[in-house]
Amino acid sequence: MDVSLIQSFINLIAVLLLALGIKGLSKVRSAKEANRLAAFAMFLSIIGLLTYYLGKPGEGITQQSWLWIIIGTFVGSLFGAILAKRVPMTSMPETVALFNGCGGMSSLLVAIGVIFFQRNETFIQDISILISIFVGSITFSGSIIAMAKLQGWLSTPSWTQSKIRHLINISIAIISLVAFLNLIQSVNTSTIWLLVISSTVLGIGVTLPIGGADMPVVISLLNSYSGIAAAAAGFVVGSQLLIVAGAMVGAAGLILTQVMCKGMNRSLVSVLFGGTLSSQSKKLDSGGEYTNITSCSVEECALTLEAANKVIIVPGYGLAVAQAQHTLREVAKILEQNDIDVSYAIHPVAGRMPGHMNVLLAEADVPYEQLKEMDNINPDFPATDVVLVLGANDVVNPQAKSDQNSPLYGMPVLDVQEARTVFVIKRGMSAGYSGIKNDLFDLPNTSMVFGDAKKVLSELMTELKELGVGAK
C-alpha cells in the first residue's frame, strides 16, 4: 500500500480529532477529555509524518536526523512540561503568552531554514515563507513583550502614549513592507534579515503601548497570529494538515478576541491603537472627587455578615494578586455553616482574562455551582443582604449604566448597588484599570474596608469565629 495514502488517512483522523477536541473544549463537561483528544491528535500527526518518511522508498530518516529530532523533542517537551506544571494559576495569561511566542518562533525558524537552504523558487512558496517570517516575528516579539508586561517586568513607557508611536510604528511597518516587496522580486540575505528585524521591532512597537487590562485581548490576537503563521508554514513545506490546523486556530483566536473585546465594551481598533484607557479618560475628566466615602472596620463587616441570609461575593484581579482565594473559601465555609446562602458573581472580564476568576476559585475548591455568570446573578442582587467586592472595580461601576459620558458607558456590569449593603475590600482609593472614578463607592449603602484582600479576609474569619458564627 502506498505510504502517502496511509499518511493522508492518519492526517484525516488527526484533523477530525483536533476539530472534535476544540469543539469539546467549549463545554465544561467534555473539556478535559477534549484537551487530551487534541493532544492525542497531535501525537497521531507525528506518527503519520514518520510513517510517511520511513515507509517511502528512497526517503528514509538518517541517523543524524534522528539525533537532532530527539534533541529538539527532548529539550522542548521537558522545559514545556516543567514550566506548565510549576507555574502558579494566577500567572496563566503570561504563560499562554510565552507558549504562544515560542510557537511563532518555531514558524519563523522553519521559514528561515527553508529560504536559506531548501528554496524551490516557486512564487507561492516564496510568498508563504515571507508571510511566515513576518507573522512569526510579530507573534514572537509581541508575545514576549505581553508576557513581560503581565509579569510586571516592563511598564508602559510614557512616550508610547503620545502620537509619536503611530509615526514610529507606521515607519517600521513601511520598512517591513518594502523589504517584503523586494524579497518577492529577488531573495537576498541582507533583505531577509531586514524583514526579520523590522517585523520583530513592529511586534514590540505595537504591543508595548497597550495597557495591562487590554493585554488578554492582545494575547488572544497573537494566538490567532500564531495559527496564521502555522498555516503559512504549512504552505512552505506543503502540508495540508498544518494549513487546516493553523487556519482553525487562526479563526478561533479571532472569534475569542472579538468576544473579549465585547465583554469590555471596547473595539479591537481602540485596544490596538487607542493607548491605555487611563490616558484617554484623563482628558475626559469623568467624575472628579469622591464626596461620600464610608469606611468601616472588619468587625462591623463581620457583624453585618452574621445577620445576613444571602451573600454574594464579587471577585476581581485584586483577589488574584493577593492570592486570597483559599482564605476567601474558608470565610465562605464559615458563612455556609451558619446557613447563609453564598454565591460568587463572575463578570466575564473580571481579572485579566475571561474565566480567570473561575480558574482561581476552582483552585480553592469553590463548588462550581456557586459560580454564577453575570446575566444569571444580576436579578438576584435586590434580594441580597450583603455583597462583598474583593479587588474588583470597573466591573461594578454603576457609571457604565448611568453616565453616558463615561468611557465605561455601555459595558455590562454587575448591579451590586441593588443589594442592601455593599462592602468593598480594597487597598486604597486608587482607580481601577480604566482609571475612572467608581460611583459605587459614594453610595450610602456602600462601605469601604481598606486593606489587602488576604489580610482583611483572615481578620474577618477571626471576627466571625469570635462571634460564634459557624461554631455549630
Added chain:
Amino acid sequence: MDFAQAFWVLLLGSLLGLELIGKVPPTLHTPLMSGANAVSGITMLAALTLIITAKNNLPLLIIGSISLGFALFNVVGGFVVTDRMLAMFNRKPSKKLK
C-alpha cells in the same frame, strides 16, 4: 501539493474554526485559548520535515532542531497547562457541608 487545493483547505479550515468556537461559556475562554494555542504548535510537523529532509546539512539540522524544540515547548506546555486548568473544573464539588 496543488496550490488551488491548498487554498481550498485553507478556506475550509478557517470556516471550520469560526464555527467550532461559536458558543463558549466565558468560564472556558482561558482554557480554550490555551488549548488552541497548543494546537498552533502544529508547526512541529514543519520542523520535523525540515530535519528529515536536511540530510547532512548541519546548519539546517540545527535550525530544524531548535524550531522543533520551540514548537514542542508550545505543544507540551500548552496541553499540560490546559489540563491543569480543566482539572480544577472537573473536581468533584466538595462534600456537602452539614
